[in-house]
Amino acid sequence: MSEQHHCTEAARLAALRQLAILDTPAEERFDRYTRLAAAALRVPIAAFVLVDAERQWFKSRVGLDACATPRSIAFCSHAIAAGDTLVVPDARLDQRFCDNPLVTGAPGVRAYAGQPVYSVGGEPLGTLCVIDTVPRAFDAQALRLLRDLAALVQEELNRDLLVRARDAAEAGLRELNEHLEARVLERTRALHDNNELLRQEIARREQVESSLRHNKQRVRNVIDTCLAAFVGIDEEQRITEWNPAAEKLFGWSRAEALGQNVGTLIVPARLRERHDAGMARFQITGDAAMCSQLLELPALTRAGDERIVEMSINHFEVDGQRFLAAFLQDVSARIAAQQALRAKEQLLDAVLEAVDVGVVACDAAGAITLFNRAARKLHNLPPAPAGVPPSLPDGRWFGSHQLRQPGSLDALPDDMVPLRRALRGESVVNVPVEVVVADMKPRLTLVSGRPLTGPRGERLGAVVAINDVTDLAESRGRIVESEERLRTIADNVPALIAYIGPDLRYRFANERYADWLGLDPAAMLGRTVAEAMGELFYGERRAALEACMAGSARVVEGEVRRYGHSRVIRSSYIPHVRDGVVLGAYVFSTDMTAAREHERQLHALAHTDHLTGLPNRRAHEQRLAQAIDRAHRNGSALALASLDVDHFKQINDTLGHGAGDAVLREFGQRLAASVRVTDAVARLAGDEFVIVLEQVHTAAECATIGRKLLDAIRPSFFVEGRILPVTASIGIGWSARPERRALAEAADRALYRTKEAGRDGVSVEQCRDG
Structure with a gap:
């Protein structure tokens, strides 16, 4: 690190x-x-x-x-x-x-x-x-x-951290302002007393002057150590005081600021006309409209950017000349935090208006503070005007005349209303409530709610979520009737038969699910495909289910394992469409295990060498053609290696065909273990082996691969209790633009050169087209 x-x-x-x-x-x-x-x-x-x-x-x-x-x-x-x-x-x-x-x-x-x-x-x-x-x-x-x-x-x-910092800053500023105001008042009284002493006791002039100098230094110390920016201004708008906090806030040093016009220095250009008018009025009348107020205004810094400052300003006179004293605190961070909180509230309101679940909230006194779009629709209420709290005709949500328990004509007691229960501190979960609104069909809802508390546990109010399940309850009754008609027929059909709703939940499953997969059809009802059959099963059929729910029939075949037994299931997904709307899907599944196993066995017999278990000539031809196609699409090179066991006939003649077969099996295993998983090893006949080598970039790389194969073959073979030295001859054809015939011929020529050179080696030939 x-x-x-x-x-x-x-x-x-x-x-x-x-x-x-x-x-x-x-x-x-x-x-x-x-x-x-x-x-x-x-x-x-x-x-x-x-x-x-x-x-x-x-x-x-x-x-x-x-x-x-x-x-x-x-x-x-x-x-x-x-x-x-x-x-x-x-x-x-x-x-x-x-x-x-x-x-x-x-x-x-x-x-x-x-x-x-x-x-x-x-x-x-x-x-x-x-x-x-x-x-x-x-x-x-x-x-x-x-x-x-x-x-x-x-x-x-970050809210608590920002709020603590803001509160601490505000408290410090208030304390400082109070302290400064007290000091200014104290200085004013002192100055008044000193003036009286000067008039009454000329003899004590030096003592009074010394006291004035001391007081001035004390005020200077207070101003210089003040955390708020202090700016003194005369009636001509010239800056007379500029403390270190002002230097930090605005970027101008005290020496640069003193004597400058305050409007030109720190007032934004768009506000200077109004500022100049106020200062002109102050010059004439001595009245400053902004005095003794706490204001938030934009101020300009030396860098040209604007800061929002909180300013308190006072005016006073010295020797008949008017002055203004302003304390300024940068509150840009606080304003930004307030704006961010407002934006968050607006976003949350938009999300609550967009969801299809009714949401109702109240404050600690029970007054409604939130009644979202879904809740208004459920109660047949128009939207509330902007800035006006939502309300109902009787001033309450879920008045006793609007609620009742399902199946009962009696009104729900007010203290049992879910919002009231949540306001008392209860957590309410899926309480069935029938909502009765004039001129509307009664709606069955499930209501959940909880109390709202602050960070210190104080009670802020309560909130409930209302799910309208009327249509779902009615459809369930129809589904039960349909299932009773279907089950007698479907349970006796030698296939898996099911019906899946648009929510991907089973509404019908025949008894074959128990016979074939060990699943209880009754337990499957109401569960999603993923819940009933497992995530793997659902993942393999998800695309087919989605297409079916969009109106297109699909067929999926896959292996299903249950209790250690595997079946190949072929499933047809047929959309149930009425008036152009997909209501669900019919699923018919047949057992294809025996047929696919027979096909697999036939394919294995046709494409596998019975002695070594490697792909045979037919499989090799298919893989070579596929590799050539990939090389053409990718613009990549391809190599083909031909290998013979050196002196194999002598091994057969001296040790017998059993030993020869053992050598061929071991030879094939070593080749397969020495190449990449993307390379294809095959046995053509006798001691002839081939390897399709993809993504081999140069002919020189082929030689490296050949030497690696020779190193894998050279260790002695242990055959029928004997240690037997075995070597191989290798020829590799390489082409940047491979063609089957040219590549095979190049590999054969390279193999021939290896044998002419004394065997136990490798030769590489680059195709002329490459």
């Missing part, structure tokens, strides 16, 4: 420690964003992660059990190192993560997107990330939403 990186990491960890947030309990202010991220991006896992020195710790998480993992395997560590959004569409195909325990094991990470979250000083502290257990690409809209939510998390993370 370089010294620069070490310093950066140390600063980052120091910023993280300063927040004092590690290993703290879960907080709703972060949890709401991880839930929003998971829901908006439709992923099973979302987390707000803080990256410590040796671990990544989850401050908030959805869909994860673990609260921390080692940093060495953390995706988020890569994200903060990159300093930008990290997107991994398929971790299994990414060299950085393909062997990561989080990918190979639980939770089975496939797709990942993480946006860094920074401290006030710009150090990356962690990420807001989303994770899917299946490969996927995140479009620009999804990544923009992730960045927006991460910005909200970042503001929430």
Whole structure:
């Protein structure tokens, strides 16, 4: 680790420690964003992660059990190192993560997107990330939403630190202003007393003058040590006082500022006309409209940029001449923080208006503060005017006349209304409530809610989420009737038959699922394909299901393993369409295990050498043609190696064909072990072997490969209890623009040269076209 990186990491960890947030309990202010991220991006896992020195710790998480993992395997560590959004569409195909325990094991990470979250000083502290257990690409809209939510998390993370700094600065400024005002008043009284003494006691002039000099120095010390900028101005707008804090704020030294026109020096050009008019009025009347007020105004610095300053100004007279004394404090950071908070609130309001779940909130007194679009639709209410709190005709949400328990005509007692219960401190989960609104069909809803509390546990109000499940409840009744009609027929058909709704949940499954896969058809109902059949099964059929739900029939064939037994299942997905709308999918699956096994055996017999288990001549011809096609597409070179066992006939004649077969098997195994997985070794006949070598860039590289093969063959063979020396002759043809015939002929000519040279060697010939 370089010294620069070490310093950066140390600063980052120091910023993280300063927040004092590690290993703290879960907080709703972060949890709401991880839930929003998971829901908006439709992923099973979302987390707000803080990256410590040796671990990544989850401050908030959805869909994860673990609260921390080692940093060495953390995706988020890569994200903060990159300093930008990290997107991994398929971790299994990414060299950085393909062997990561989080990918190979639980939770089975496939797709990942993480946006860094920074401290006030710009150090990356962690990420807001989303994770899917299946490969996927995140479009620009999804990544923009992730960045927006991460910005909200970042503001929430740094809010307390900014608020503490602002409060401390404001308290210091107030204390300083009070102190300065007291000192100015004290000085005024002293000056008045001294003037009286001068008139009454001329003899004490020297003593009075000494006292005045002392007081002046004391005021100078106060002004010079003041944390707020102090600017003194005469009635001609000339600067008479300019303390060190003013030098720091505006960039001009005291020597440069004294005597300068204050409007030209620090008032922005667009405001100078109004400033000059006010100063002219002050010259005539002695009245300054801004005096004795606390104002926020833009001020100009030496660099030409503007700062928002909080200013208090007073006027006084000395020897008949009017002066203004102004104290100024830079509040740009506070204003920016306030603007950021307002932007966050606007974004949160927009998200709540966009979701299809009704959301209602109230303050600690029970007054409605939020009634989103989905809630208004459920209650048949128009939008509230901008800036006006939402309300209902009776001033309450869910008045007793509007609610009742499902199946009952009695109104729900007011103290049992979910929002009231949440306001009392209860956590309400999926409470069934029937909403009755005039001139509307009653709606069945599931309501969940919880109290809202502040950082110190103070009660702020309550919030509830309302899910309208009316249509779902009605459709379930129809599905039950349909299943009863289908089951008698379907249970007796020698195939898997199922019906899947648009939400990818099983609504029907016949008894063959129990016979073939050991699954209880009744337990499958209401579960998603992934839940009932497993993520692997769903991943292989996801594209077919999506196409079917879009209206196109699909056929998928794959292996399904259950209880140690494997079946090849061929599934047809047929869309159920009514009036142009896809209502679901019919699934018909047949067992193709026996047919595919027969095909596999036939293919193996036709393409495998029975002695060595290597590909035979037919398989070699196919692989060579495929390699040539790839080389043409990629513009790459190709090599073909021909190999013979030296003096193989002598081995057969002296030791017998059994020993010869053993030599050929060992010879083939050594060749296969010596080449890359992308290279194809085959036995053509007798002791003739070939190797297709892809991505070999030069003819000289072929010679290196040939020597490696010779080194693999030369160690003695142990055949039928005997140590047998075996060598090989190798010829390699190489071409930059390979053609099958020319490549084979070049390899044969090179092999012939090797044998003429005494065998146990390698020769390389470059094709004329290459």
